[in-house]
Amino acid sequence: xxxxxxxxxxxxxxxxxxxxxxxxxxxxxPEYRDVRARAGGFIELxxxxxxxxxxxxxxLRRFGFDxxxxxxxxxxxxxALGQDLRYGDGEGPVLAPIRDAAGLAAxxxxxxxxxxxxxxxxxxxxRSSVGDVALIGFAGGPFTVACxxxxxxxxxxxxxARLLAWRDPPLFSALLELLTEQTIYYLLAQIEAxxxxxxxxxxxxxxxxxxxxxxxxxxxxxxxxxxxxxxxxEVPVIGFPRRAGCLVGEFVAATGVDGIGLDTSxxxxxxxxxxxxxxxxxxNLDPLALVAGGxxxxxxxxxxxxxxxxxxxxxxxxxGIVPETPLEHVAALMARLxxx
Amino acid sequence: xxxxxxxxxxxxxxxxxxxxxxxxxxxxxPEYRDVRARAGGFIELxxxxxxxxxxxxxxLRRFGFDxxxxxxxxxxxxxALGQDLRYGDGEGPVLAPIRDAAGLAAxxxxxxxxxxxxxxxxxxxxRSSVGDVALIGFAGGPFTVACxxxxxxxxxxxxxARLLAWRDPPLFSALLELLTEQTIYYLLAQIEAxxxxxxxxxxxxxxxxxxxxxxxxxxxxxxxxxxxxxxxxEVPVIGFPRRAGCLVGEFVAATGVDGIGLDTSxxxxxxxxxxxxxxxxxxNLDPLALVAGGxxxxxxxxxxxxxxxxxxxxxxxxxGIVPETPLEHVAALMARLxxx
Numbered sequence: 302x303x304x305x306x307x308x309x310x311x312x313x314x315x316x317x318x319x320x321x322x323x324x325x326x327x328x329x330x331p332e333y334r335d336v337r338a339r340a341g342g343f344i345e346l347x348x349x350x351x352x353x354x355x356x357x358x359x360x361l362r363r364f365g366f367d368x369x370x371x372x373x374x375x376x377x378x379x380x381a382l383g384q385d386l387r388y389g390d391g392e393g394p395v396l397a398p399i400r401d402a403a404g405l406a407a408x409x410x411x412x413x414x415x416x417x418x419x420x421x422x423x424x425x426x427x428r429s430s431v432g433d434v435a436l437i438g439f440a441g442g443p444f445t446v447a448c449x450x451x452x453x454x455x456x457x458x459x460x461x462a463r464l465l466a467w468r469d470p471p472l473f474s475a476l477l478e479l480l481t482e483q484t485i486y487y488l489l490a491q492i493e494a495x496x497x498x499x500x501x502x503x504x505x506x507x508x509x510x511x512x513x514x515x516x517x518x519x520x521x522x523x524x525x526x527x528x529x530x531x532x533x534x535e536v537p538v539i540g541f542p543r544r545a546g547c548l549v550g551e552f553v554a555a556t557g558v559d560g561i562g563l564d565t566s567x568x569x570x571x572x573x574x575x576x577x578x579x580x581x582x583x584x585n586l587d588p589l590a591l592v593a594g595g596x597x598x599x600x601x602x603x604x605x606x607x608x609x610x611x612x613x614x615x616x617x618x619x620x621g622i623v624p625e626t627p628l629e630h631v632a633a634l635m636a637r638l639x640x641x
Numbered sequence: 642x643x644x645x646x647x648x649x650x651x652x653x654x655x656x657x658x659x660x661x662x663x664x665x666x667x668x669x670x671p672e673y674r675d676v677r678a679r680a681g682g683f684i685e686l687x688x689x690x691x692x693x694x695x696x697x698x699x700x701l702r703r704f705g706f707d708x709x710x711x712x713x714x715x716x717x718x719x720x721a722l723g724q725d726l727r728y729g730d731g732e733g734p735v736l737a738p739i740r741d742a743a744g745l746a747a748x749x750x751x752x753x754x755x756x757x758x759x760x761x762x763x764x765x766x767x768r769s770s771v772g773d774v775a776l777i778g779f780a781g782g783p784f785t786v787a788c789x790x791x792x793x794x795x796x797x798x799x800x801x802a803r804l805l806a807w808r809d810p811p812l813f814s815a816l817l818e819l820l821t822e823q824t825i826y827y828l829l830a831q832i833e834a835x836x837x838x839x840x841x842x843x844x845x846x847x848x849x850x851x852x853x854x855x856x857x858x859x860x861x862x863x864x865x866x867x868x869x870x871x872x873x874x875e876v877p878v879i880g881f882p883r884r885a886g887c888l889v890g891e892f893v894a895a896t897g898v899d900g901i902g903l904d905t906s907x908x909x910x911x912x913x914x915x916x917x918x919x920x921x922x923x924x925n926l927d928p929l930a931l932v933a934g935g936x937x938x939x940x941x942x943x944x945x946x947x948x949x950x951x952x953x954x955x956x957x958x959x960x961g962i963v964p965e966t967p968l969e970h971v972a973a974l975m976a977r978l979x980x981x
């Protein structure tokens with residue numbers, strides 16, 4: 302019998318719905334903070350299989366989620382391509398920004414398999430340790446990864462990246478092309494190391510105007526998904542073009558994703574009414590409603606469940622869980638979902 | 642004969658379309674930078690009628706837009722309510738954040754008319770100086786103003802504000818109630834001082850989950866619009882629930898706005914196909930496409946024009962014009978629009 306989350310991703314209305322939470326292995330867990338403190342840097346944590354395996358499994362032990370998601374970061378790919386990457390303390394990542402052809406030319410694909418070998422080892426370990434929950438691999442969507450690579454850090458409007466995309470389409474397209482190819486390589490390797498489903502995190506998608514979205518979010522995602530399917534038709538793909546609003550329907554049609562992550566702004570009832578029934582919807586509780594707990598958490602959860610009942614669905618947040626989330630609120634959410 | 646922009650807002654498919662640009666009076670203009678440097682602080686600029694009038698008119702002289710929008714700021718209302726407000730150099734506004742009942746209780750409505758009297762004087766001057774272009778007044782949407790008041794500064798996720806909204810609905814509702822009432826007062830006063838249309842800027846709307854959006858974005862906007870209509874049915878209202886994605890249709894229905902501002906992420910063709918024809922669509926060129934200019938500007942402009950032809954429409958950006966915008970790109974855009 303297939304794992305619950307994978308059944309949802311093949312179009313079955315599994316109920317109670319499978320559940321996992323974006324960034325479920327993270328700073329809200331004291332056991333994560335312990336490992337993180339011992340690991341040295343964040344990249345070390347991601348590339349030390351025993352540690353990455355351990356933090357991936359921690360939230361499952363505590364809450365019994367239906368999926369383990371590889372502990373890693375979308376910026377491991379630019380790092381593997383040779384871009385300088387640092388994680389400050391609570392400051393978010395800082396990269397040496399790429400703004401011209403010389404910066405692009407300095408990236409090196411040859412080093413990628415070696416740099417990411419540890420990630421594959423983590424997945425191989427996890428595949429035997431996760432038991433009956435699904436193992437999800439992931440990568441950043443090429444557009445979002447490119448935004449970080451050009452901007453050099455997280456940004457509110459991502460103006461440097463988007464302006465480069467408008468001003469120098471050949472350069473930006475070449476960067477996207479490289480990232481698309483490498484993401485195909487990376488996700489195929491993850492699947493071959495044990496990932497049973499993969500997710501593309503495109504957090505910056507909503508900043509792209511429609512033509513930019515089509516060229517740099519939807520088209521590369523479609524290429525990646527087609528390439529994965531050609532080799533591994535049995536492995537479902539979840540897309541997450543965050544904040545793409547009304548372009549989400551077009552994204553689903555253009556890419557053929559098996560699952561679609563929705564951010565907090567989507568009305569679950571409208572999503573259920575407008576997105577094709579073959580696609581599993583994944584989302585979309587406000588992470589801050591989980592921090593608030595109590596009546597708010599209950600009401601927001603019920604609204605999602607009511608809208609999603611009877612269709613393929615995976616309960617999740619609309620964005621990553623935040624460090625200040627009380628553990629007992631996660632436990633209360635899980636109790637409610639298991640009784641759905 | 643009514644002014645072109647006002648005709649669009651009463652449902653007429655005026656063509657070539659009327660045009661103005663969000664933040665058209667701003668740092669991309671050398672003549673604005675001159676006045677700004679002489680004005681002392683930013684609040685002084687907003688509250689000195691001769692200066693505010695001058696910067697409002699500057700972009701009209703240069704580009705001949707179809708509307709003048711009062712030069713002011715959405716945070717003038719919290720400032721008039723007594724909240725401490727400072728504008729650092731290029732840093733954005735900083736307010737003394739309100740996080741509890743004592744902070745709310747310290748706000749004082751009595752001072753509002755006096756503090757904002759200068760704004761009304763600016764509008765009275767403008768009404769005689771704008772000539773045949775429309776004069777737009779504005780306020781922040783209560784949700785966005787509340788987000789700034791709670792957060793204390795601009796933020797990427799507005800977590801403090803949204804968490805307060807979930808955690809303490811009575812406090813957040815009381816703040817929204819105060820802002821809704823004061824916004825009604827403020828916009829009525831603007832109309833009586835000469836504003837021929839008003840706009841509600843709700844830049845944070847897209848961060849609200851659907852239930853929060855309904856309670857704190859759509860409902861207060863509906864109340865404000867009903868109150869304005871009761872006294873001034875001839876004055877159209879433009880809503881701008883930025884990044885609200887698929888909730889925009891619901892916002893239009895719930896509030897009865899005459900015009901709806903769309904952010905960059907909306908596909909113009911989908912907007913034209915799904916939003917009611919009685920509503921004038923306003924938007925939504927990517928401000929960075931205007932910075933880029935050339936073929937990109939041309940292509941993006943044509944896509945909007947093609948989708949909007951034959952329906953009530955006001956050409957604008959999807960977000961404010963940015964300081965690095967070349968003046969000649971604005972001139973090229975205007976030349977194209979006048980020949981539409």
